[in-house]
Amino acid sequence: MTGAALSxxxxxxxxxEAGGLVVAQTxxxxxxxxxxxxxxxxxxxxxxxxxxxxxxxxEAEAQACMAAVTAIERVLLSALSPTKINLATLGNVVPxxxxxxxxxxxxxxxxxxxxxxxxxxxxxxxxxxxxAVPLAELDARVAAALHKLAV
Amino acid sequence: MTGAALSxxxxxxxxxEAGGLVVAQTxxxxxxxxxxxxxxxxxxxxxxxxxxxxxxxxEAEAQACMAAVTAIERVLLSALSPTKINLATLGNVVPxxxxxxxxxxxxxxxxxxxxxxxxxxxxxxxxxxxxAVPLAELDARVAAALHKLAV
Numbered sequence: 256m257t258g259a260a261l262s263x264x265x266x267x268x269x270x271x272e273a274g275g276l277v278v279a280q281t282x283x284x285x286x287x288x289x290x291x292x293x294x295x296x297x298x299x300x301x302x303x304x305x306x307x308x309x310x311x312x313x314e315a316e317a318q319a320c321m322a323a324v325t326a327i328e329r330v331l332l333s334a335l336s337p338t339k340i341n342l343a344t345l346g347n348v349v350p351x352x353x354x355x356x357x358x359x360x361x362x363x364x365x366x367x368x369x370x371x372x373x374x375x376x377x378x379x380x381x382x383x384x385x386x387a388v389p390l391a392e393l394d395a396r397v398a399a400a401l402h403k404l405a406v
Numbered sequence: 407m408t409g410a411a412l413s414x415x416x417x418x419x420x421x422x423e424a425g426g427l428v429v430a431q432t433x434x435x436x437x438x439x440x441x442x443x444x445x446x447x448x449x450x451x452x453x454x455x456x457x458x459x460x461x462x463x464x465e466a467e468a469q470a471c472m473a474a475v476t477a478i479e480r481v482l483l484s485a486l487s488p489t490k491i492n493l494a495t496l497g498n499v500v501p502x503x504x505x506x507x508x509x510x511x512x513x514x515x516x517x518x519x520x521x522x523x524x525x526x527x528x529x530x531x532x533x534x535x536x537x538a539v540p541l542a543e544l545d546a547r548v549a550a551a552l553h554k555l556a557v
Contacts, residue, residue: 307490308479308483308490308491309475309476309479309491309493310476310479310483310491314473317472317476318469318472321468321472322465324460325460325461325468328459328460328461329461332459332461338498339458339459339496339497339498339501340459340460340461341494341495341496341497341498342460342494342496343492343493343495343496343520344492344493344494345490345492345493345494345520346490346492347489347490347492347520348518350490359498366498367498368498368522369494369496369520371519371520371523372522372523
């Protein structure tokens with residue numbers, strides 16, 4: 256890690272804290288589940304090193320990063336049959352590379368708006384209860400898929 | 407292309423139309439510039455085949471896709487020195503794989519909110535005039551970077 260990266264990390268919340276419930280990790284990345292009542296099937300891949308932009312990764316790192324994002328996406332698709340998967344890396348508030356991987360449903364509070372847009376409906380029961388698989392089981396499936404990548 | 411893909415394409419706007427000003431294309435993808443007064447440096451990579459989710463691509467296709475997204479990002483970073491690049495593939499409204507690649511500035515109408523969130527300020531002059539490089543020149547640089555990938 257360079258001196259610049261070390262000094263940046265001192266003020267970066269994703270360098271200081273896990274940033275969520277850690278589901279799996281390698282020296283390159285960690286994957287956490289984000290706790291959001293509206294979007295319960297919401298994972299985040301956080302690059303371990305303090306890098307701001309995706310294009311700062313080497314080709315091998317970028318491929319490893321997207322392989323992990325893709326593995327999460329595949330688990331969400333097969334376990335939950337969501338209406339759509341949303342992937343995004345924004346980092347406007349915390350410019351430390353992280354990817355949002357979110358299962359979206361046509362019944363969720365915002366669909367088809369992005370989760371950052373306006374809510375479109377009230378949901379009568381907790382979204383978590385409408386998932387086909389309990390979150391603990393989903394975490395386990397995501398972890399298993401990621402561990403396969405890491406070996 | 408499978409029969410299912412063909413039948414889906416008949417109702418899909420990204421199968422029927424370019425979806426923007428085409429800057430570069432290959433048999434796998436096309437890149438268009440999106441015309442948005444608030445976010446002038448906004449490109450979109452559209453997968454040519456009618457595929458909904460990123461994880462439906464083969465590994466080689468996914469790598470080609472992200473190599474092109476990365477090439478666009480690098481041009482935006484070097485030409486414009488934006489505050490941040492935002493990458494996203496949502497597809498809630500049009501479930502045909504496309505990637506948004508957007509240069510964000512701390513002075514833009516929404517920053518640090520996502521472009522899909524609430525506006526935070528009025529901008530006194532057109533955002534396009536604040537870019538370090540005119541859009542025609544930016545398009546040319548994006549096209550040149552993408553053409554290098556395609557050969």
